[in-house]
Amino acid sequence: MADPVDRLFQEWQQLGGQVLLAEVHAASLPRAPEQVIAESTAHCRESGRLTWVVLDWLIRHIEQLDEDRLLRETQVRGDLSVLGLLCDAANLRRPHPKFERTMRACKPIDTVEPFFQRVAKSRLALAVTQQNALEVFRRWNYLCSELRYL
Amino acid sequence: MTVKCRAQCTHLISEQYMKIVALREQDLEDLELLLPSMNEADKAILVATMHHVARFRPDWAQRIEYFLQEQGWQTQ
Numbered sequence: 001m002a003d004p005v006d007r008l009f010q011e012w013q014q015l016g017g018q019v020l021l022a023e024v025h026a027a028s029l030p031r032a033p034e035q036v037i038a039e040s041t042a043h044c045r046e047s048g049r050l051t052w053v054v055l056d057w058l059i060r061h062i063e064q065l066d067e068d069r070l071l072r073e074t075q076v077r078g079d080l081s082v083l084g085l086l087c088d089a090a091n092l093r094r095p096h097p098k099f100e101r102t103m104r105a106c107k108p109i110d111t112v113e114p115f116f117q118r119v120a121k122s123r124l125a126l127a128v129t130q131q132n133a134l135e136v137f138r139r140w141n142y143l144c145s146e147l148r149y150l
Numbered sequence: 151m152t153v154k155c156r157a158q159c160t161h162l163i164s165e166q167y168m169k170i171v172a173l174r175e176q177d178l179e180d181l182e183l184l185l186p187s188m189n190e191a192d193k194a195i196l197v198a199t200m201h202h203v204a205r206f207r208p209d210w211a212q213r214i215e216y217f218l219q220e221q222g223w224q225t226q
Contacts, residue, residue: 049173116179124216125173146174 001095001119004039005047007018011036017057020099021050032059038073041082045117048146051086056150058090058099067098071105080106085115092136093149108141115144163196167203172213185221197225 012019037054044051058065061137074083084106091099114120115137117131132145164185169177188196204211215225217224 047179049179051175104163116178118175118182121171122178122217123221124213124220125178129175 005043007134008036008040008043008050009053012053012057012140015057016057016061019053022034030129032069033061033064034070034073035077037065037070037083038076038078040084041074041080044056044079044082044086045115046117052148053094053149055086055089056084057149058095059149061095062090062094062098066101071102081140081142083111084108085137085142089136089147108139110141112141112143115142119144128129156195163192165199166196167199167214169219171210173213173217197223200225 009019009021009030010025013021014025015033015036035118037058040050040054044054070083071080072107073079084103087099087102091103114126114129119125127142129143129145133143134145134147136147137144166181169184171182200211200214200218203214218225
């Protein structure tokens with residue numbers, strides 16, 4: 001399974017994420033959620049579906065997360081601006097001190113960019129996104145017009 | 151084309167149609183896979199449907215036309 005996003009979907013299913021898979025591959029040893037979240041933040045901009053699965057999992061399982069480990073793992077293998085955004089969006093739905101502390105440890109990207117890579121490639125999709133950009137994404141210097149809670 | 155095939159084809163085209171109108175990230179992902187797999191007959195149906203829809207939802211039809219042109223389609 002070469003595609004990292006496909007592999008992450010398999011791991012999210014093992015972790016109890018709300019993901020529907022066409023086929024389930026033989027389970028390897030599950031990684032810690034902090035590691036899977038961290039790696040997912042590096043790929044969320046490639047996949048809306050992955051973004052909403054991670055967001056949903058965060059909302060449901062925030063109590064069991066080690067926030068210091070999550071930040072360390074994300075610094076190594078992920079994207080802190082995406083983690084900050086996900087915690088911000090999760091905190092809107094279900095306020096929690098862990099979300100707030102994690103957000104404070106993250107910072108927005110330096111310049112304003114479309115959040116999703118596919119949207120950035122389409123002039124039409126980009127125009128629609130710019131017209132309807134959501135505030136929670138803007139706080140992290142991202143442009144995105146959709147936010148899904150599963 | 152059998153009746154069943156035609157119904158399936160029409161269903162797929164209307165699904166793609168709604169994906170272009172909605173234009174969420176996951177729709178773009180699906181369209182990346184679906185549009186290149188369409189044959190010339192399917193493409194002609196999609197374009198004809200677009201012109202029909204322009205009569206009552208010109209905003210939808212315009213969005214679809216822009217998107218298909220971005221993909222290099224002839225829409226006239």
